[in-house]
Amino acid sequence: MNFDLGPDQRDAAAGARDFFRGSASPAAARAALEGGPVEPGHEALAAIGFLGITVPESAGGAGAGLLDLAVVAEQGGAVLAGPSLVTAARAAVLLGEHPDLAARLADGSARFAVVDGPVTGSAPSIDAAGATLFLGLDGGALVVGEGEATAGPPMDATRGLASVRLTSRRVLAEDAGELWARARQVAAVVLAAEDLGAADRAVQLAVGYAQQREAFGRRIGSYQAVKHLLVDAWVGVDQLRSLVWWAAWAADAAAAELPLAASAAKASAAEVLERAAETCIQVHGGIGFTWEHDAHLYWRRAKVDRLLLGDAAEHLDAVARLAVAGALG
Amino acid sequence: MDFDDTPDEAAYRAAVRTLLEEHAAELLHVAPGGEAVDARTHEAGLRRTQRVLAEAGLVGITWPREHGGQGGTLVQQAIVTQELARAGVPTLINHIGLGMCGPTVIAHGSDDQKRRYLARLLRADDVWCQLFSEPASGSDLAALRTTAVRDGDEWVVNGQKVWTTLAHVADLGILLTRTDPDRPKHAGLTMFVVDMHAPGVTVRPLRQMVGSAGFNEVFFDEVRIPDEERLGEPGEGWRVAITTLMNERVTIGGAGSDLGVPVERLAALARERLPHLDAERQVLARQAVGRAVVASLAARYTGYRRFTVLSQGGLPGPEASAGKLAGTAAAKLVADAGVRLLGDDAVYAATADGDATWQRSQGYLPGLAIAGGTDQVLRNILGERVLGLPPEPRSDKDAPFAGGRR
Ligand SMILES: Cc1cc2nc3c(=O)[nH]c(=O)nc-3n(C[C@H](O)[C@H](O)[C@H](O)COP(=O)(O)OP(=O)(O)OC[C@H]3O[C@@H](n4cnc5c(N)ncnc54)[C@H](O)[C@@H]3O)c2cc1C
Numbered sequence: 163m164n165f166d167l168g169p170d171q172r173d174a175a176a177g178a179r180d181f182f183r184g185s186a187s188p189a190a191a192r193a194a195l196e197g198g199p200v201e202p203g204h205e206a207l208a209a210i211g212f213l214g215i216t217v218p219e220s221a222g223g224a225g226a227g228l229l230d231l232a233v234v235a236e237q238g239g240a241v242l243a244g245p246s247l248v249t250a251a252r253a254a255v256l257l258g259e260h261p262d263l264a265a266r267l268a269d270g271s272a273r274f275a276v277v278d279g280p281v282t283g284s285a286p287s288i289d290a291a292g293a294t295l296f297l298g299l300d301g302g303a304l305v306v307g308e309g310e311a312t313a314g315p316p317m318d319a320t321r322g323l324a325s326v327r328l329t330s331r332r333v334l335a336e337d338a339g340e341l342w343a344r345a346r347q348v349a350a351v352v353l354a355a356e357d358l359g360a361a362d363r364a365v366q367l368a369v370g371y372a373q374q375r376e377a378f379g380r381r382i383g384s385y386q387a388v389k390h391l392l393v394d395a396w397v398g399v400d401q402l403r404s405l406v407w408w409a410a411w412a413a414d415a416a417a418a419e420l421p422l423a424a425s426a427a428k429a430s431a432a433e434v435l436e437r438a439a440e441t442c443i444q445v446h447g448g449i450g451f452t453w454e455h456d457a458h459l460y461w462r463r464a465k466v467d468r469l470l471l472g473d474a475a476e477h478l479d480a481v482a483r484l485a486v487a488g489a490l491g
Numbered sequence: 492m493d494f495d496d497t498p499d500e501a502a503y504r505a506a507v508r509t510l511l512e513e514h515a516a517e518l519l520h521v522a523p524g525g526e527a528v529d530a531r532t533h534e535a536g537l538r539r540t541q542r543v544l545a546e547a548g549l550v551g552i553t554w555p556r557e558h559g560g561q562g563g564t565l566v567q568q569a570i571v572t573q574e575l576a577r578a579g580v581p582t583l584i585n586h587i588g589l590g591m592c593g594p595t596v597i598a599h600g601s602d603d604q605k606r607r608y609l610a611r612l613l614r615a616d617d618v619w620c621q622l623f624s625e626p627a628s629g630s631d632l633a634a635l636r637t638t639a640v641r642d643g644d645e646w647v648v649n650g651q652k653v654w655t656t657l658a659h660v661a662d663l664g665i666l667l668t669r670t671d672p673d674r675p676k677h678a679g680l681t682m683f684v685v686d687m688h689a690p691g692v693t694v695r696p697l698r699q700m701v702g703s704a705g706f707n708e709v710f711f712d713e714v715r716i717p718d719e720e721r722l723g724e725p726g727e728g729w730r731v732a733i734t735t736l737m738n739e740r741v742t743i744g745g746a747g748s749d750l751g752v753p754v755e756r757l758a759a760l761a762r763e764r765l766p767h768l769d770a771e772r773q774v775l776a777r778q779a780v781g782r783a784v785v786a787s788l789a790a791r792y793t794g795y796r797r798f799t800v801l802s803q804g805g806l807p808g809p810e811a812s813a814g815k816l817a818g819t820a821a822a823k824l825v826a827d828a829g830v831r832l833l834g835d836d837a838v839y840a841a842t843a844d845g846d847a848t849w850q851r852s853q854g855y856l857p858g859l860a861i862a863g864g865t866d867q868v869l870r871n872i873l874g875e876r877v878l879g880l881p882p883e884p885r886s887d888k889d890a891p892f893a894g895g896r897r
Pocket residue numbers: 386620621622623624625626627628629630631653654655656657706858859861862863864865866867868871
C-alpha cells in the first residue's frame with residue numbers, strides 16, 4: 163500500500179501552484195462578476211499545457227493520468243481559476259478516438275465545452291460561455307458542433323455557465339452512452355479536486371483570521387465555538403482529499419472502482435466546500451460579508467459547484483445503488 | 492500510488508492465512524460484525540486464542556524480537572489485523588496491553604521490566620489495563636488525585652480509578668499517580684506498573700449503558716508498589732502518559748479499518764431490506780446508506796494516507812485525532828442507517844431472529860465518542876496542534892496542584 167502522491171505529482175502541484183497564484187486570484191473572480199475576464203483564461207491554460215494533461219502524447223498532449231491532472235486542478239481551485247480543467251479532462255475522454263480534435267483541445271485552437279442535457283437546449287454547462295465547439299449526447303450518439311450559448315446573470319462568473327443550442331452537429335460515435343458516463347465521472351472527480359483546493363484555501367483564510375482577531379480580550383480562535391467550527395471544516399477537507407486522490411487514481415488504475423469513487427468524491431466535495439465557505443464568512447464576522455472580502459467568492463463557487471454535474475443527493479443515491487449492487491466488494 | 496500487496500506482502504498474507512487455518516480449531520471465532528466478545532464470560536477462550544496466535548508468531552508483529560515480538564513492519568501488522576478480522580477472530584483480549592501499555596513499557600520501562608512483562612503480555616499470560624481516568628479527572632487527566640507516597644524502596648498508593656476497561660480480568664495495569672502535589676499539576680505525576688492482584692486493590696465492575704460490564708472502578712487502599720515498578724522518573728509521569736495517549740489515538744483512529752460495523756455489512760443489509768420498502772422510503776434509505784458509505788470510505792482512505800506515512804517511518808502526529816473523530820462520526824452514520832433499515836425491529840434491542848448487530852453498534856458508539864479523548868477534546872487538540880489556533884486560557888496550569896482550585 164502506498165497512498166500518497168509521488169515526487170512527480172508533488173512537483174507538478176508545486177509548479178501549478180506558482181502558475182495559478184501568478185495568473186488568477188479571488189480578486190480576478192470578483193472582477194469577473196463585473197464583466198472582467200476569467201483568469202488565467204483559455205489561452206494561458208493552453209500555453210502551459212494544462213488543457214492537454216490527459217490527452218495522449220500522439221495527439222500533442224502530455225499523456226498523463228487523471229491524478230496528475232487532479233493535483234493541478236486542486237491548485238486552480240484554490241485561487242478560483244477559470245476556465246475549469248473539468249472541461250479539458252472530460253473532453254479528453256470523449257475525444258479518445260478522435261486525435262485530430264483532441265489535438266485542438268490540447269493546443270487550445272478550439273475552445274471546447276461539454277454540454278449536459280438536450281443539445282437543442284442544454285442545462286447550464288461549464289465553460290459554455292465563450293466556447294467555439296460543443297460536445298453533447300444526442301439520442302445516444304456523441305456529437306460535436308457549433309452552437310449558441312445563452313447565459314443567465316452569473317453567481318460565479320469563473321464557471322462560464324451557459325445553456326447551449328447546437329446549430330450544427332456531426333456524429334463522432336454512435337452508442338456512446340458508456341463513454342459519456344465515464345467522461346462525466348472523470349469530470350466529477352476534477353470538479354471535486356477544484357473544490358478541494360477552494361475549500362482548503364477558505365479554511366486557511368478563516369484560520370489565519372482567527373489567529374489574529376481579538377474579541378473580549380482574547381483571540382477569537384481560542385473560543386471553542388470558533389475553534390471547533392474550523393476543525394470540523396478542516397477535517398472535512400482532509401477527508402475529501404483522500405476521496406479525490408482515490409477517485410483520480412481509480413480512473414487511471416482501477417476502472418471498476420471509478421463510478422463509486424467519483425460519486426463519493428463529488429458528493430463529499432459539495433458539502434465540504436459549502437461548509438468551508440460558510441465557516442469562512444462566519445468566522446470573519448461583518449468584514450466577511452463585504453464585496454471586497456474574498457470569502458464570498460469561495461461561497462459563490464460552493465453554491466454553484468454543488469449543483470453542477472449532479473448534486474449531492476444524486477451522487478449519494480448513486481453510491482448507495484452501487485454499494486448495494488456489490489461495488490464495495 | 493497503489494493499494495495492492497507487493498509480492499512480499501502477498502506471500503506474507505498467504506502465510507498468515509495458512510497459519511490461521513492450521514490453528515482454526517484452537518481459536519475463538521465470532522460471526523462477522525460481532526466484534527465484541529464479553530471478556531469475563533469468554534476469558535479463558537480469549538486468553539487461549541491470543542496465546543495460540545502469539546506462539547504462531549501472529550502477535551506483536553512490530554515489536555522488537557528481543558521482547559518476544561516479530562521485528563516486522565507496520566504493513567505486516569496491518570495484514571495480520573486484516574486477516575484476523577477476515578477469519579472472524581475476536582478482538583484480542585490484551586488489546587489495551589498491545590496498543591497502549593506495551594508500547595509505554597517499551598518506551599519508558601527498565602530492561603528488567605521489559606524482560607519480565609513484554610513476552611508475557613504478547614501471550615496474554617498477563618492481561619493489562621490502563622488506570623488513568625478518575626471520578627474527578629477524565630478529559631483533564633492531569634488533575635488526577637490518586638497519590639503515591641514514597642516509603643523506602645516502595646510507594647504507597649491510595650485513591651480511585653474509574654472507567655477502567657478490562658480491569659475485572661486484568662493481571663497488571665499502568666497506573667498514573669500524583670507523587671508531588673506541591674508542583675504544578677502536570678509536573679507532579681509518576682507512572683507505575685501495578686499488580687492488579689496486590690493486597691488493597693479492589694475492582695468493581697460497572698454496568699455500561701447497553702448492559703454489559705466492559706469497564707470498572709478500581710480502588711487503591713494502601714497498595715504497596717516496589718520502586719522498580721516505576722515507569723520513567725518520578726515527576727515524569729505526564730511525559731510517559733503522552734506516549735500512551737499517542738498510541739491510543741493511533742490504535743483507535745488508525746490504519747483504515749472501520750470503527751463500527753464494516754460498511755460492507757450495511758450494503759449487504761440494504762440489499763436485503765430495500766426491496767421491502769415502498770418507493771419513497773427507498774429513496775430516503777438510499778440517501779442514508781449513501782451518506783454512510785461516503786463517510787466510511789473517506790475515513791478509511793484517510794486512514795490509508797496516515798498509514799502510508801507511518802509505514803515509511805513517519806511519526807504519529809496530532810492529526811491521528813482526526814482519524815478517531817471522523818471514524819466515529821462515520822460509524823454512527825453506518826449504525827444509524829443499519830438500524831433504520833430494520834423496520835419495526837429498530838425499536839427493539841435485537842431483531843425478531845435474535846440478531847443484535849445493529850442495535851449493539853448503535854449502543855456502543857456513544858462510548859467511542861468519549862473513550863480515549865472525547866470528540867470535544869480531540870477538536871481542541873486538532874485546533875491547537877494542527878491548525879495552530881491559540882489555546883484557551885487556563886487558570887490552573889502553572890499553580891501548585893495542592894494550592895489550586897479543588
Ligand atoms: C467505553 C469507555 C472505555 C474507557 N476505558 C478507559 C480505560 O480503560 N482507562 C481509562 O483510564 N479511562 C477509560 N475511559 C475513560 C475516558 O478516557 C474518559 O471518560 C474521558 O477521557 C472523558 O472523561 P470524563 O468521563 O471524566 O468526562 P469529562 O472530562 O468530565 O467530560 C464531560 C464533558 O465535558 C466535555 N469537556 C471536558 N473538558 C473539555 C474541554 N476542555 N473542552 C470542551 N469540552 C470539554 C467533554 O467533551 C464531555 O462532553 C473509558 C471511557 C469509556 C466511555
